[in-house]
Amino acid sequence: MIPTAHIESKNKEDIAKTVLMPGDPLRAKFIADTFLEDVKQFNSVRNVLGYTGTYKGRRISVMASGMGMPSIGIYSYELYKFYDVENIIRIGSCGGYTPDVKLYDVILAKDVWSESSYAKVQGGYESEVIEGTKALNESLVKHAKELGIPMHIERIHSSDVFYRENFDEYKEIYEKHGCVAVEMEAFALFHNAKVLGKNAACLLTVSDNLATKEVTSSEERQNAFTNMMKIALEMAE
Numbered sequence: 001m002i003p004t005a006h007i008e009s010k011n012k013e014d015i016a017k018t019v020l021m022p023g024d025p026l027r028a029k030f031i032a033d034t035f036l037e038d039v040k041q042f043n044s045v046r047n048v049l050g051y052t053g054t055y056k057g058r059r060i061s062v063m064a065s066g067m068g069m070p071s072i073g074i075y076s077y078e079l080y081k082f083y084d085v086e087n088i089i090r091i092g093s094c095g096g097y098t099p100d101v102k103l104y105d106v107i108l109a110k111d112v113w114s115e116s117s118y119a120k121v122q123g124g125y126e127s128e129v130i131e132g133t134k135a136l137n138e139s140l141v142k143h144a145k146e147l148g149i150p151m152h153i154e155r156i157h158s159s160d161v162f163y164r165e166n167f168d169e170y171k172e173i174y175e176k177h178g179c180v181a182v183e184m185e186a187f188a189l190f191h192n193a194k195v196l197g198k199n200a201a202c203l204l205t206v207s208d209n210l211a212t213k214e215v216t217s218s219e220e221r222q223n224a225f226t227n228m229m230k231i232a233l234e235m236a237e
């Protein structure tokens with residue numbers, strides 16, 4: 001059933017088996033422009049840009065997810081189910097919950113805790129924790145080591161809310177659930193992979209820290225995020 005409601009490509013072969021998903025469409029374009037060769041754009045519906053190309057001669061796609069679980073829920077579902085994508089690696093930013101994760105540090109989400117109803121509503125999944133795919137995580141750990149890029153491997157929090165009335169709630173989420181950082185997409189991505197028998201992983205770069213109140217500027221972010229991008233790009237096949 002392609003094209004889908006949100007992806008205009010008429011040919012499954014336009015999209016590689018492994019897709020990197022930043023939240024921001026312009027970051028998807030940046031990755032295609034900076035790192036990929038023989039690039040072909042396969043999506044521009046709603047400006048959610050998607051590209052396929054080669055990295056070191058191996059094929060890979062990159063497409064934006066938009067922000068939040070409903071958005072990544074739609075795009076990852078369509079890629080897995082209708083375009084036969086096997087692996088999706090989210091590459092995003094996160095807010096640190098503890099001073100142990102410093103600005104620009106890279107975090108691999110071992111698993112994700114969320115109070116979101118996404119997984120329950122989508123497929124009756126009752127637990128608040130979902131793991132990333134072990135095989136993908138092992139490959140990402142290996143690539144990070146080879147590149148000499150240090151990486152935290154930790155539980156993260158997927159939140160439906162960026163602006164909470166009670167700012168200090170993060171302290172309890174850190175202490176009770178062991179989440180070292182917050183983002184807004186991984187729980188839905190990991191759930192979709194689980195119900196569709198596919199693979200998912202999530203790499204994050206710390207862009208701000210709720211505990212120390214440090215923040216990064218948007219230009220700083222673009223450069224600092226290349227470490228995470230290089231690790232993920234090694235997943236090209």
Ligand code: HPA
Pocket residue numbers: 093094095159161162182183184207208
């Ligand atoms: N909250 C949620 N998502 C985020 C944050 C945050 O503080 N920083 C980067 N992504």
